[in-house]
Structures are given as structure tokens and as C-alpha cells.
Amino acid sequence: MRNLLSLGATVALALIAGGIVTAETPETRMSRTAMSAAVDARLRVPDVDYRRHWVQLGSYSVLADEPTRGAKELHVVYAHPASVDAYRKTGTFPDGTILVKDVFVAKTEDLTTGTASYANVLVGRFVMVKDTGNKHAANSPLWGDGWGWAFYEGEEMRKTVTTDYQVDCLGCHEPARGTDLIYSQGYPVLKSR
Amino acid sequence: MRNLLSLGATVALALIAGGIVTAETPETRMSRTAMSAAVDARLRVPDVDYRRHWVQLGSYSVLADEPTRGAKELHVVYAHPASVDAYRKTGTFPDGTILVKDVFVAKTEDLTTGTASYANVLVGRFVMVKDTGNKHAANSPLWGDGWGWAFYEGEEMRKTVTTDYQVDCLGCHEPARGTDLIYSQGYPVLKSR
Numbered sequence: 105m106r107n108l109l110s111l112g113a114t115v116a117l118a119l120i121a122g123g124i125v126t127a128e129t130p131e132t133r134m135s136r137t138a139m140s141a142a143v144d145a146r147l148r149v150p151d152v153d154y155r156r157h158w159v160q161l162g163s164y165s166v167l168a169d170e171p172t173r174g175a176k177e178l179h180v181v182y183a184h185p186a187s188v189d190a191y192r193k194t195g196t197f198p199d200g201t202i203l204v205k206d207v208f209v210a211k212t213e214d215l216t217t218g219t220a221s222y223a224n225v226l227v228g229r230f231v232m233v234k235d236t237g238n239k240h241a242a243n244s245p246l247w248g249d250g251w252g253w254a255f256y257e258g259e260e261m262r263k264t265v266t267t268d269y270q271v272d273c274l275g276c277h278e279p280a281r282g283t284d285l286i287y288s289q290g291y292p293v294l295k296s297r
Numbered sequence: 298m299r300n301l302l303s304l305g306a307t308v309a310l311a312l313i314a315g316g317i318v319t320a321e322t323p324e325t326r327m328s329r330t331a332m333s334a335a336v337d338a339r340l341r342v343p344d345v346d347y348r349r350h351w352v353q354l355g356s357y358s359v360l361a362d363e364p365t366r367g368a369k370e371l372h373v374v375y376a377h378p379a380s381v382d383a384y385r386k387t388g389t390f391p392d393g394t395i396l397v398k399d400v401f402v403a404k405t406e407d408l409t410t411g412t413a414s415y416a417n418v419l420v421g422r423f424v425m426v427k428d429t430g431n432k433h434a435a436n437s438p439l440w441g442d443g444w445g446w447a448f449y450e451g452e453e454m455r456k457t458v459t460t461d462y463q464v465d466c467l468g469c470h471e472p473a474r475g476t477d478l479i480y481s482q483g484y485p486v487l488k489s490r
Contacts, residue, residue, distance in 0.1 A: 163373065167367045171364035176411075179413075180353075180356065185349065215357075219359065277409075292348065
């Protein structure tokens with residue numbers, strides 16, 4: 105193992121000397137992989153029963169392609185109570201804040217209030233983790249722009265399908281850059297009471 | 298005062314003797330008014346910051362009269378954490394459970410997810426309080442069918458506009474009689490995790 109690493113380092117140094125690659129050696133590459141796995145693990149869906157123990161920030165209903173059918177999806181966002189308290193005081197989410205967004209296929213019924221839609225089947229969950237100062241951006245393509253970003257399909261909680269937040273996530277959030285990439289206008293509880 | 302009450306009692310007894318009225322005396326009538334005020338006070342919007350401290354059971358989005366405009370209202374329901382825990386165990390809300398339903402006028406925007414609607418201006422709040430065994434139904438027209446019922450306009454928290462739950466509330470809830478008059482199909486958190 106030591107020989108292999110040593111050989112790798114030698115090759116890397118030779119390539120650097122030739123101006124072909126940057127100063128990354130197999131050792132630093134391995135270290136970065138481990139670090140990437142560690143920071144990405146922080147993006148998992150929390151084990152805690154957040155729908156019971158956290159604060160619901162707000163819900164977005166997304167209209168069906170055939171509008172008379174009501175909403176096709178309901179998006180419901182949760183944060184830890186301490187993050188909500190901090191936001192109310194400072195207007196920003198503190199470092200480490202976890203946002204979980206449940207994406208549900210909506211079910212629509214003709215009820216006495218009208219055509220009414222509610223959360224039915226879980227499509228998946230978005231997790232964002234606040235990374236003040238972009239400490240993790242260099243270590244993983246799931247981190248950047250002040251957040252970690254990951255989507256989990258269905259009931260999956262550990263293995264994300266996201267490979268690059270700039271490709272998979274940022275496009276939808278870019279219009280909200282003025283509010284730290286979060287659609288906070290839909291979250292009444294963030295306003296001080 | 299004692300004389301007036303005494304006179305009242307005498308008149309009441311005379312009327313009862315004549316078969317004209319039931320056994321209600323001014324004393325019991327006064328007592329019922331006080332009791333009614335007392336039980337109705339339990340229907341006020343809770344002073345606690347329930348959006349921060351309670352559990353959001355679920356949200357209903359109600360389609361606009363012109364469907365392409367998305368949702369016109371979002372209804373967001375909250376209960377105390379202990380009530381949620383009890384429901385998960387027993388499938389029913391325990392006596393005294395308070396449900397608060399925020400009714401918001403929705404704001405709709407064309408966002409990257411599509412035509413998306415979120416809570417904007419508070420129209421008012423419905424409060425329901427579970428009354429197992431209908432203990433309060435005889436004392437106030439706001440109680441019956443196993444619940445207390447009251448609506449509060451806008452930010453009002455103490456003075457309800459509801460005068461008779463059977464007239465003002467039951468019509469909309471009657472279709473949900475099979476689930477204790479609550480539209481619990483929209484409340485994913487009530488299912489055990």
C-alpha cells in the first residue's frame with residue numbers, strides 16, 4: 105500500500121512538473137473523498153421525526169397541468185425550532201440549519217370548501233443545510249452558494265440522487281437568490297409574532 | 298338583590314306549578330349564562346405561539362374560482378404535540394384537544410416549480426375543542442357533536458363571530474362525520490411513523 109501511494113505520489117509530482125495537473129496527490133484525493141463523504145452525510149434526511157418535533161415553515165401548492173384538477177403537489181418545509189427562533193431574531197438561518205422539504209403528490213377532492221388538495225403520497229424530500237462561509241464547497245459538489253443540497257426519492261433517507269447541486273438544484277432556486285436562495289415569502293412563521 | 302332573586306324563584310315555582318315552564322329558575326338561568334361564557338372562553342384562539350410550538354397536522358389548498366390562478370386559500374391546521382401523540386396511539390383526539398385552523402388568502406406566483414400558491418394574508422381562524430361525551434353541549438350553542446366550534450375573523454383571538462355551531466359550522470364538516478367531523482385524510486403526521 106505504501107509503495108502504491110509512493111508510486112502514485114511520484115507520478116503525480118512528475119505530472120505537476122510537466123504542468124499537466126494541479127498539486128493534487130492520491131493522498132489528498134483520498135482525503136478529499138473521505139471528507140466529501142463526511143460532509144455529504146450531513147445532508148441525509150434527519151432521523152428525528154421532524155413532522156412531529158420540528159416547525160412547519162410553510163406549504164406551497166403547485167397547480168396541476170390541468171388546472172381544474174387543483175394542486176398536483178404540496179411542498180411542505182420544516183426546520184428545527186432553534187433555527188426558527190434564530191431566524192426571527194436575525195433574519196437569516198444560522199450555520200448548520202437543516203431544512204427538509206416534503207414533496208407530496210396531492211390528492212384533490214370536491215369538498216364543502218371547494219376543490220381542495222392535500223398531501224397524499226411522498227414523492228421525495230429535499231434537504232438543505234446552511235453552510236455559512238462555504239466551508240464545505242471545496243469538498244463536495246453537493247455544497248455551494250452557502251448551502252448543502254440533496255434530494256432523496258420516496259422514503260429513502262440516506263442515499264441521495266443528487267450528484268451536483270449546480271446542475272440538479274440551483275436552477276430552481278436561483279430566482280430566490282435575494283432571500284438566500286430560499287422561497288421564504290411562503291413561511292409566515294418566520295415573521296416575529 | 299336577595300329579594301329580587303327570592304321573588305324570581307317564587308314566580309318560577311308558580312309557573313312550574315301551572316305547568317307553563319320547565320324547572321328552570323332565574324338562578325339556574327343565570328348560572329347557565331355564566332357557564333356558557335366559561336365554556337365558550339375555552340374556544341378562544343390559544344395565546345401560545347402555536348405555529349412555533351405546536352404540530353402542523355396538514356394543509357389544504359382550495360382552488361381559485363378561476364382555476365388557472367392556482368389556490369385561493371390555504372388552510373393550515375395545528376394541534377398540541379400531546380394531542381398528536383395521543384391520536385397516533387388511539388386513532389382519536391383526547392378530550393380537550395384544541396385544533397386551530399389558519400385560513401389564509403393564498404398568493405400565487407409563477408415559480409420554477411410551476412404555478413405555486415402559499416399562505417399570505419390571514420382571513421381568520423377556526424378553533425375546535427374536543428368535548429368527549431358532549432359535557433358542554435347543554436350549556437352553549439357553540440358546543441355539540443363532540444366538539445366546541447368557533448371562528449375568529451382576521452387577527453381576532455377572543456371574540457368569535459360564531460353564534461350556533463349547527464348553523465355556522467356543521468354544514469361544512471358533516472361529510473367528515475365518519476372521521477369524527479375532521480378531514481383527517483389530509484394530516485399525514487397523524488399516522489404513526
